[in-house]
Amino acid sequence: MALDESWFTETVDKTGTAFSLKLGERVHAEKTPYQEIAIYRTASFGYLMTIDGCTMVSTRDNFLYHEMMSHPALHSHPDPRDVVIVGGGDCGTLREVLKHPQVRRAVQVEIDERVTRLSEQYFPELCASNGDPRATLYFGDGIAWMKQAPAASLDLVIIDSTDPVGPAEGLFGRKFYVDCLQALRPGGLLVQQSESPLLHLELIVDMHRAMRQAGFAQTRLLHFPQPIYPSGWWSASIAQKTAGGLAQRLEPAAIAALDTRYYNAQTHAAAFAVPNFVAQALAAG
Amino acid sequence: MALDESWFTETVDKTGTAFSLKLGERVHAEKTPYQEIAIYRTASFGYLMTIDGCTMVSTRDNFLYHEMMSHPALHSHPDPRDVVIVGGGDCGTLREVLKHPQVRRAVQVEIDERVTRLSEQYFPELCASNGDPRATLYFGDGIAWMKQAPAASLDLVIIDSTDPVGPAEGLFGRKFYVDCLQALRPGGLLVQQSESPLLHLELIVDMHRAMRQAGFAQTRLLHFPQPIYPSGWWSASIAQKTAGGLAQRLEPAAIAALDTRYYNAQTHAAAFAVPNFVAQALAAG
Numbered sequence: 001m002a003l004d005e006s007w008f009t010e011t012v013d014k015t016g017t018a019f020s021l022k023l024g025e026r027v028h029a030e031k032t033p034y035q036e037i038a039i040y041r042t043a044s045f046g047y048l049m050t051i052d053g054c055t056m057v058s059t060r061d062n063f064l065y066h067e068m069m070s071h072p073a074l075h076s077h078p079d080p081r082d083v084v085i086v087g088g089g090d091c092g093t094l095r096e097v098l099k100h101p102q103v104r105r106a107v108q109v110e111i112d113e114r115v116t117r118l119s120e121q122y123f124p125e126l127c128a129s130n131g132d133p134r135a136t137l138y139f140g141d142g143i144a145w146m147k148q149a150p151a152a153s154l155d156l157v158i159i160d161s162t163d164p165v166g167p168a169e170g171l172f173g174r175k176f177y178v179d180c181l182q183a184l185r186p187g188g189l190l191v192q193q194s195e196s197p198l199l200h201l202e203l204i205v206d207m208h209r210a211m212r213q214a215g216f217a218q219t220r221l222l223h224f225p226q227p228i229y230p231s232g233w234w235s236a237s238i239a240q241k242t243a244g245g246l247a248q249r250l251e252p253a254a255i256a257a258l259d260t261r262y263y264n265a266q267t268h269a270a271a272f273a274v275p276n277f278v279a280q281a282l283a284a285g
Numbered sequence: 286m287a288l289d290e291s292w293f294t295e296t297v298d299k300t301g302t303a304f305s306l307k308l309g310e311r312v313h314a315e316k317t318p319y320q321e322i323a324i325y326r327t328a329s330f331g332y333l334m335t336i337d338g339c340t341m342v343s344t345r346d347n348f349l350y351h352e353m354m355s356h357p358a359l360h361s362h363p364d365p366r367d368v369v370i371v372g373g374g375d376c377g378t379l380r381e382v383l384k385h386p387q388v389r390r391a392v393q394v395e396i397d398e399r400v401t402r403l404s405e406q407y408f409p410e411l412c413a414s415n416g417d418p419r420a421t422l423y424f425g426d427g428i429a430w431m432k433q434a435p436a437a438s439l440d441l442v443i444i445d446s447t448d449p450v451g452p453a454e455g456l457f458g459r460k461f462y463v464d465c466l467q468a469l470r471p472g473g474l475l476v477q478q479s480e481s482p483l484l485h486l487e488l489i490v491d492m493h494r495a496m497r498q499a500g501f502a503q504t505r506l507l508h509f510p511q512p513i514y515p516s517g518w519w520s521a522s523i524a525q526k527t528a529g530g531l532a533q534r535l536e537p538a539a540i541a542a543l544d545t546r547y548y549n550a551q552t553h554a555a556a557f558a559v560p561n562f563v564a565q566a567l568a569a570g
Contacts, residue, residue: 003288003296003303011288011305016329017512018288018305022298044301061483198346198512225510225518227302227483232517233510262560270555275547 008040008048010055012230015199019055019228021045028122034112034167039122045228047122049090051115051162055228057090057123065193066126067263068224069160069236070096072271073191074103075255076238076246080155081105084183086142086171088160089115092126094135097158099258106135109146111167113139143170149183157184159192164203172207177214177239184241190216194237196230197223197278204278205285207237217243221278222271224262293325293333295340297515300484304340304513306330313407319397319452324407330513332407334375336400336447340513342375342408350478351411352548353509354445354521355381357556358476359388360540361523361531365440366390369468371427371456373445374400377411379420382443384543391420394431396452398424428455434468442469444477449488457492462499462524469526475501479522481515482508482563489563490570492522502528506563507556509547 003009003020011018024041031037040048046059057065070093074080081104085093089110097106110116116137120127130137138145146157157180161168170176171192180190190211194204208219216239226234240246250265274282288294288305296303309326316322325333331344342350355378359365366389370378374395382391395401401422405412415422423430431442442465446453455461456477465475475496479489493504501524511519525531535550559567 003294003305007296007303009288009303009305011292011307013307016307016327018292018294018303018307020288020294020296020303020305022296022301022303042301196512198510223510225483225508225516227481227516227518231510231512233512261562264558264561266558267560270558273549273551273555275552276549277546 008042008050010050010053010230015230017199017230019230021048021058021228028118030114032112032114037114037118039118048228049118049122052166054163056162057092057126058228059123061227062090062092062126063261064224065226065234066092066096067260068222068271069093069158069191069193071258071260071263072222072268073156073158073189073238074100075249075268077156077189078187078247078249082154083107083156083158084109084149084154085158085160086146087162087168088158090119090123090126091116091130092123093158093160095126095129098129098132098135104134107138108136109138109140109142111139111141143176143179146176146179146183149179151182152185154183155185155188157188157190159190161193163195172210174210174214177211177216181215181241186242188241190239191236194221194235196233197221197235197275198231198233201278201281204235204237205281208282209285211237211239216240220246220272221274221282224271293327293335295335295338295515300515302484302515304515306333306343306513313403315399317397317399322399322403324403333513334403334407337451339448341447342377342411343513344408346512347375347377347411348546349509350511350519351377351381352545353507353556354378354443354476354478356543356545356548357507357553358441358443358474358523359385360534360553362441362474363472363532363534367439368392368441368443369394369434369439370443370445371431372447372453373443375404375408375411376401376415377408378443378445380411380414383414383417383420389419392423393421394423394425394427396424396426428461428464431461431464431468434464436467437470439468440470440473442473442475444475446478448480457495459495459499462496462501466500466526471527473526475524476521479506479520481518482506482520482560483518484516486563486566489520489522490566493567494570496522496524501525505531505557506559506567509556
């Protein structure tokens, strides 16, 4: 059947796929200096924010993405004190990061302040920790921010950006990774959303290569379900400044205290289980 | 944007979601005594078979479903010799089952012979093992077949059916599970596709309850990505005739010999990692 305007549809011509959510109605739309943002009330996923026609965040399923962009990387670092989130304007990743008592400073560097203001309005639960004294909401260019970051001042860089086209393109390249590397302390980690293992495997391989070319010692992939993103299967890539195994800080009491809906010690390990076809592509890359 | 007829779209009104694949063209359509089957050539997923408007199998991503409906359950049984597949007419699950040298007999009980004949034509790779001397392709009603199955004659029942509406509805209830239980040997397992953890959690809870009410000692959930199914995140449920831990037959050489694209020892374990919100629902159910 054909879909009419009572659905929000994100079509991805390159992958020949589309995902739709029944509306509701569009409750907000604006063109910022950076992008077009819209907010919809959907029939079954709560609110949906889109940027340039791509699904960004929904009330119902954002917990998957936000938990898996933060907790696996935080528990893979022995002592993550200083964290920066590049992008992440909906503040959901920031909220998860601040659940970790070790974190003493978390800076969210979002280029488009309107994303955050709209999130405060339509996704207030994601902004619940914006007033945390450890949090800084900085609105500006992540690439410029990272270039001037003091050397060895960060433990974890989380790149929670839109797709590698438009404003976020520069966040997926060797030059930016070099700046991240110098801003990280020894043992530091970078984690970046890296699209769908099924649909964007070539991009994932390119990203890992660029991370290593930038000087990162090792890269890892993790993956998790994310229904509103293309294919419903999403990934993040971790780059390690220093070679060696990742920390596995999986104390039951600390994990229980996170009060997560998807993440636990089992799903932490599960996220790092690399399917054969992905392992083969990464090994060949 | 609205989607026109150059896309195949499966809409699920109840969940307010839709998934679309760019076409290609429709290369076949027929109404059988049981259902409407169509075959499309898609732009990026190879061929797509649909039944009653629902995506069933695509060339590109069926490996996820077929591997995860078979290998985790087969490796959870200490010695799976006699296997029956209820449904599974595309023969992809049968092909995976027959990769296991322990299996001495695999019967595929598909109600609609046309599904298999069309799979032979458009998905010949899935039918590559149909001539295996251990395989029997039986076309008939799975419920009736199970009712007359000799007691304690099977080690593994795989229910690889369409959604629990229409012809497959009877495969999701206590009565059918009772018949499966009596047909299983001690230590036997039933594994059934159980829809999306995000969208159909209530159904999953109901299924596990019905399995236990039928007399199965224990139930488990496993999950995996499946992009063409609603939400892109799918599950299977295992019911154990006998209480206790599942066998973990994960010998590296045996797993390598399966020549799988998603499945390996890591993804085996990952599939059984139950997210908190699912564990809570199952515990309350």
